[in-house]
Amino acid sequence: KDLFSAAVRGSKELRSLAMHELERIGNPDQAVEYPETCYELPTVYAWLGSSAKTVQDLRDVLDSLTIPSDEPTLENAVLAGKLAMISSEILEALKYVQFTEPYEDTPYCGFIPDKTLREFGVAFVDDTIPGAAVLTGTASDIDELIKIVRDLQSKGILIFAAGNIADQLRDKNVQMGAKLMLFPTGPGTQIIHAINFAIRAALSFGAIGRGCEEELVDYLSKRPKVFVLSFGEIDEIAAAAAMAAVINKAAVITDQDVDEIPGVLAQSNSSKMVQAAIELRDIIVNLAPVDIPVAYGPAFEGESIRKPDTYLEAGGSSKTAVFELLRMRGEAEVEDGRITLIGKDVSEFEEGSATSLAILVDVYGKKMQEDFESVLERRIHLFLNFAQGIWHTGQRNLNWIRLSKDAVSSGVSLRHFGNILITKLKEEFSSIVSRVQVTIITDEEEVRRRLPEALERYAARDARLAGLTDESVDRFFTCGLCSSFAPGHICIIMPERLGLCGAINWLDAKAAQEIDPHGPNQIILKNEVIDSEKGQWSGVNDAVYEGSNHKLERVNTYSMMEDPMTSCGCFEVIIGMTSDMQAVFAVNREYGGMTPVGMKFSTLAGSVGGGKQTPGFMGIGRKYLVSRKFIPADGGFLRIAWMPKDLKESMREQLQERAEELGVPDFVDKIADETITTDTEGLINWMTEVNHPALSMLPLL
Ligand code: SF4
Ligand code: NI
Ligand code: NI
Structure with missing residues (x-):
């Protein structure tokens, strides 16, 4: 199939839609803008450098974007991408002119404000988030789609669900939202919210100036590493959107049989699409695989588990005795990799139970210091939360843990807490920790017997911390x-x-x-x-x-x-x-x-x-x-x-x-x-x- 001609036709269609909507607004002086951004209409700001902000300005912008002929050439396709991008941006921004919250009663996220973008700042920079995926079209095999999403999440990749993907995921109760690093951008021109997100990342993190097209494209070729997975038939509008992605240096992988063009790759086997994208964009996944039967990655940090979905919980509103403690111990006292369970494991509990729970982590390392205990202990929260179906909040003896029914039916047990903590602590603190062992206790008497030692350690740390002042250190x-x-x-x-x-x-x-x-x-x-x-x-x-x-x-x-x-x-x-x-x-x-x-x-x-x-x-x-x-x-x-x-x-x-x-x-x-x-x-x-x-x-x- 000829993507170039389809893209040219699609972009012209988008232009006339945008023109039509601009006419409909009438008032030429009407301001057109998104809420909560300092980049006006980001694609216009970044690509054209013009500060067009009124209906009339935007008409002029559209008029200036012409495609000289219908020839299916690369040059025309690039122009089509630009036209499709700007037209989509205008169409979306006009929704905000007519309604304060156009997506309020929909499952879609609409325009993603700058502040959400900035929250991902450090994660983008230190490659905790190694890339971003835009899923679009309609997946023919939903189970395969969910596998792809889980795979991306395990790799720490940010996801935008455009086209019908958001609806397909919602039907399968997949949790979405900024906290889950999965934005339901939704169908049609709404895909532009993924594109303008990437562009703003370049503008704000890369300090790219207004209209500096070359620098912009250069930056986008390096980060954030965006790719598009396109499922199903590519119609004219989708072809135009794909070109919009391509000019912003995103790689497009489609499961359709199309003529490959620069930036677009066909991979009919959908289970190989992610790998193809990762290779195409040189994405480096830093997360070490954790040996547990569910997905594991930062996307699950924000996952919540409601009471009715909970198989087993500890602490919090269940009021059982709980605590977590990380101790520095001597070389002979820590057997690396050892996981001990005192009391029952998950499978011996009935669905909906609450249990006492102590998580004891012993670490040894030549460079380990007592001062670091609290630093490492605080990571227990994050490390456990990264597992799909495990939810953790709080710390010390005020923690609260839930295990979902889904996770338990996938085979997650309390012993897996040990696998997670041992793998992650050794990965992240490799140079100060060489041995980690974990003891999980669900036996209430035993938890209570050991609690005083934990409380003592917490108090000693607090006293040390209170004594740490700017004057007391060198x-x-x-x-x-x-x-x-x-x-x-x-x-x-x-x-x-x-x-x-x-x-x-x-x-x-x-x-x-x-x-x-x-x-x-x-x-x-x-x-x-x-x-x-x-x-x-x-x-x-x-x-x-x-x-x-x-x-x-x-x-x-x-x-x-x-x-x-x-x-x-x-x-x-x-x-x-x-x-x-x-x-x-x-x-x-x-x-x-x-x-x-x-x-x-x-x-x-x-x-x-x-x-x-x-x-x-x-x-x-x-x-x-x-x-x-x-x-x-x-x-x-x-x-x-x-x-x-x-x-x-x-x-x-x-x-x-x-x-x-x-x-x-x-x-x-x-x-x-x-x-x-x-x-x-x-x-x-x-x-x-x-x-x-x-x-x-x-x-x-
Ligand atoms: Fe935080 Fe370091 Fe960035 Fe400062 S420089 S804001 S401490 S990550
Ligand atoms: Ni910072
Ligand atoms: Ni900073």
Whole structure:
């Protein structure tokens, strides 16, 4: 079949549809845009560089995109891809002109906002997500389709379900959504939401400029590694969409018998499509296979298991005795690979039971340190969650675990927890851990007998952690993980200030440095104190100078106003000074509303990120808000006058503790939120009304 001519016809059809819809809107000045993005219509922004945003502008854009003839040549096919891409983008964006949430009552995701894209940031950069697959068309064999999806998920590949695939998966109760790394983009032109996602990844992580077509295409040929698996008959519209994917450097694999053209490969055996795509795009899958009877990968981290689907659970609402503990032990006490089960295994429980459960992990390694126990122990959560049908939340003796009926019928047993933990701990911590053994206990008496030892260990760790202050250590750590997409950004990780992504604290960095001395975390010896109040050390300055490619000479780690730390893009929270310069507001990524400085998180993020110093604003990890070293040079914790309600509530206990420590026990309720005000004046009035402590401080500027 001739894909070229089909694509040319399909793209022209899409153009007339888009033109027709533009006419229908009527008003030529009507703005056309997506919500929550700083890239307007991303394909127009990236490919054409024009800032077309009105009905009239977009008509002009469509008029300018012509295909000189119907000849089935490569040149015409490329033009067809471009025309199909832009037309689809316009058609989709127009839905947002007519409805605020056009996909609200549908199973489809619609346009994926920038903030969701950014949440995948580090995962894209460090290749936790090695690629992205766009599934489209209609699969003839649904079981085979599900196998393909599970296979992709086990490899950590992000999935977009376009065409009829989302519906087919939904019929089989496959869970979808951002958390599951599976976006149900849906049929027709909705495939553009996968394409503009990849394009925005290049724009934001690769810092590609507006209209820089060459750089864009070059970046997309390297990452994110996108491929399309096209199932079933390819009609004209699908052929045009395939060309749109091809010009964005995605490889297209079809199960149909078509003439192969550059970028399109035919593979009639659908079970071989994934492998073909992986080879074509040079995707490197880092995940070591774990020997369990269900799929395993980051996609299952966000999977939830409802009570009626649960075969066996432990802890949480079932209130059984549970705990998990990772201990460093002597060489003779750890037999590598050994899995011991004390008590019953899953098969001996009745469906719907609850059990006591202790997970004891013993590790030995020459370079292992007691300090790393908590770092490794925290990974139990992630490692177990990666298994399909195993759900884990919480930690220590407050964990909660569910095993799904499906997983149990596939043969998953509690012993498999051992397989998972042994494989993953040795994979991820290979240089500090050489032996791992796991003991699983379901016998209630035995769990209770061992619980006190666990509680003792937790308490000892907490005491050690509380004693870890910026003063008590001789070294900090850098984190340069994000510098590949925010050049010049370097995080300084200190005991009392974690990385701005919230994922890396001082102990994590210390462990990571030990594991990989040439990795992203490097030791900073503090050396000479330059300013103890502002938190400036010569050692830190040297590290920042190197890390910023000699652009920055100093950083004050305790200030947001003067030479603050730089930000990449993955901050959990942005803090900034209020318009009257009297107070500080904080806004978390999840909050989509307005802040009292007249900017939303997404707008603020655009100006704070990118490895720059932006005095007056700064990206931080949320825990830093309650640190004793929270911008002491700018007035500290008591400067905070506004934060979204959800953020406040989720941290209430810690905020309260910190307020009491500072002798202002009623402070937390003096912090305004969006239910009180979202503008400057409202905030000033509120602060006066409650006599906010920041009012008696000197202005920030
Ligand atoms: Fe990126 Fe900083 Fe987090 Fe490291 S600590 S991953 S540099 S945000
Ligand atoms: Ni970052
Ligand atoms: Ni980051």
